Amino acid sequence: MRTSARSKVDPFIVMDVMEAARAAEAAGRSIIHMEVGQPGTAAPAGARAALIRAMEAGPLGYTVALGLPELRAGIAGLYRRWYGVDLDPARVIVTSGSSAAFLLAFTALFDAGDRVGLGEPGYPSYRQILRALSLTPVGIPAALENRLQPVPADLAPVEGLKGLIVASPGNPSGTMLDRAALTALIDHCRSRDISFISDEIYHGIQYGAHATSALEITQDAYVINSFSKFFSMTGWRIGWMVVPEDHIRTVERLAQNMFICPPHASQVAALAALDCTDELEANVAVYAENRRLMLEGLPRAGFAKIAPPDGAFYIYADVSDLTRDSRAFAREILEQAGVAVTPGLDFDPHRGGQWLRFSYARATADIVEGLDRLRAFANRR
Numbered sequence: 001m002r003t004s005a006r007s008k009v010d011p012f013i014v015m016d017v018m019e020a021a022r023a024a025e026a027a028g029r030s031i032i033h034m035e036v037g038q039p040g041t042a043a044p045a046g047a048r049a050a051l052i053r054a055m056e057a058g059p060l061g062y063t064v065a066l067g068l069p070e071l072r073a074g075i076a077g078l079y080r081r082w083y084g085v086d087l088d089p090a091r092v093i094v095t096s097g098s099s100a101a102f103l104l105a106f107t108a109l110f111d112a113g114d115r116v117g118l119g120e121p122g123y124p125s126y127r128q129i130l131r132a133l134s135l136t137p138v139g140i141p142a143a144l145e146n147r148l149q150p151v152p153a154d155l156a157p158v159e160g161l162k163g164l165i166v167a168s169p170g171n172p173s174g175t176m177l178d179r180a181a182l183t184a185l186i187d188h189c190r191s192r193d194i195s196f197i198s199d200e201i202y203h204g205i206q207y208g209a210h211a212t213s214a215l216e217i218t219q220d221a222y223v224i225n226s227f228s229k230f231f232s233m234t235g236w237r238i239g240w241m242v243v244p245e246d247h248i249r250t251v252e253r254l255a256q257n258m259f260i261c262p263p264h265a266s267q268v269a270a271l272a273a274l275d276c277t278d279e280l281e282a283n284v285a286v287y288a289e290n291r292r293l294m295l296e297g298l299p300r301a302g303f304a305k306i307a308p309p310d311g312a313f314y315i316y317a318d319v320s321d322l323t324r325d326s327r328a329f330a331r332e333i334l335e336q337a338g339v340a341v342t343p344g345l346d347f348d349p350h351r352g353g354q355w356l357r358f359s360y361a362r363a364t365a366d367i368v369e370g371l372d373r374l375r376a377f378a379n380r381r
Contacts, residue, residue: 014036017035034359035330067092096263109163122167122348148316149181172344173309175310200225227273286364297371319354
C-alpha cells in the first residue's frame with residue numbers, strides 16, 4: 001500500500017536518541033538523560049489529588065470540544081497574574097498538548113502550499129507538522145549576535161510568507177525575545193499580513209526578566225502554551241491556545257472533528273495545577289541550580305562555546321571545534337560516556353551538524369553525575 005508524499009517527514013531525532021538510551025538501559029547500562037526536554041518531577045501533588053477525587057466521584061467522559069469552562073477561566077486568570085492581561089476565557093482553547101494546538105493553528109490559518117517561516121535553530125516538529133499538512137516550512141537562519149532569535153531584518157528578504165512562528169524562551173537555545181524585540185517582529189508581520197504564532201510553552205521558567213507574552217502587545221495573534229513544562233505534566237498531554245475572538249468558532253469546528261475534546265482526566269488535573277504555585281516555583285529553583293552547574297561544568301568538559309539561557313532548561317553548545325557531525329558525536333557520547341544528548345541537526349538542518357543541545361531538566365544529582373561523565377569523556381578523547 002502506498003503512502004502519501006506529505007507523510008515523508010523527517011524523524012524527531014531526540015526521540016531516536018531516547019530510544020537508543022532506553023535500549024542501553026535495558027541492557028543494564030546507567031544512562032544520564034540530558035537529551036529530552038522533560039521535567040524530572042511529577043505533576044503537582046494537588047493536581048494528582050484532584051484527579052483521584054474526580055475519578056472516585058464519577059465517570060470521566062467527553063467534555064465540550066474547547067475544554068472545561070472552569071479550566072478555560074483558570075487559564076485566563078493565569079494571564080492576569082503573569083502578564084496583567086485581561087483575557088476573555090472564550091478565547092482560550094484547551095488542547096491535547098501543544099502539539100494539537102500546532103495542528104489546529106496551522107490548519108485554521110493556512111492553505112496547502114502556504115509558506116510559513118520558523119527561526120532556525122528551532123523546535124523540529126514545527127517543520128514536520130507543516131510538511132504533513134502540505135504547507136511549506138521556510139527556515140529563517142537566526143544570527144548568533146541576535147542570540148539565535150529571528151529579527152525583522154531576517155524576514156525582510158523572504159518573500160511570500162503567510163505565517164511566522166517564534167518561541168521565547170526558545171528551544172534549543174533558551175534565549176528570550178524582550179518586549180521590544182517581540183514587538184518589532186509582531187509589527188513587521190502586521191505590515192506584511194503575516195499571521196503571527198507565539199509558542200510560549202516555556203513561560204514560567206526564566207532566570208531573570210519575566211518572559212513577555214505576545215498578548216501583552218497584540219490581540220491579533222495565536223498564542224500556544226502547555227502544562228508540560230512549567231507545570232511538569234508532559235505525559236498528561238494537555239495544553240492550550242489563545243486565539244482572536246473572530247477565530248474561536250473556526251478553531252472549535254476543527255477541534256470537534258479532529259480531537260472531539262482534550263482528555264477529561266488531564267483537564268481536571270490541569271485545573272488544580274494552576275493553584276500549585278509553591279511546588280512549581282520550587283521546581284524552577286532546581287532548574288536554576290542545574291543551570292548554574294551546567295554553565296560552570298560544560299566548559300570544563302570541553303563545551304565552552306555556549307550562551308547563557310534566559311529561560312527553559314536547555315543549553316545549545318557550538319561544538320564545531322570537536323565535530324562536523326553532531327549526530328555521530330552524540331552517539332559517541334552516549335556509547336562512551338553514558339550521557340544522552342541531542343544533536344543540533346534536530347533543530348537546524350543546515351548548521352546543526354556543529355551543535356549539541358543539553359537539557360538540565362532532571363534532578364540535580366543527575367546533572368552532577370552527567371557533568372562528571374562528560375569531563376571524563378573529554379579527558380579520554
